[in-house]
């Protein structure tokens with residue numbers, strides 16, 4: 001079993017990169033603001049959002065694939081990944097909204113699930129219900 005440990009140094013680096021704006025925007029505020037730009041057919045809202053999320057996740061993979069193939073500068077791929085993750089995030093908010101969920105509740109639930117798995121020593125492995 002592989003064990004991945006995120007160091008406190010890495011966490012500190014991420015926190016240092018956060019701007020004050022990022023620190024004050026809540027997940028649900030992002031969700032509301034993101035959905036103010038949603039323009040898609042309401043009769044196919046769930047399908048549109050789920051397909052869009054898969055498409056944007058694929059774009060992250062595509063940019064990274066081209067980074068491996070072409071060896072572009074790190075700053076270039078870093079910006080591309082940021083842009084595509086933003087698109088992924090928008091669609092996560094969209095899927096959440098379509099299923100009457102809040103980003104904050106999703107984030108909290110996910111962290112609780114992972115903390116529970118860590119406590120029980122089942123972070124590794126597979127299966128949704130471990």
Ligand SMILES: [Mg+2]
Pocket residue numbers: 056059083084087
């Ligand atoms: Mg995109």
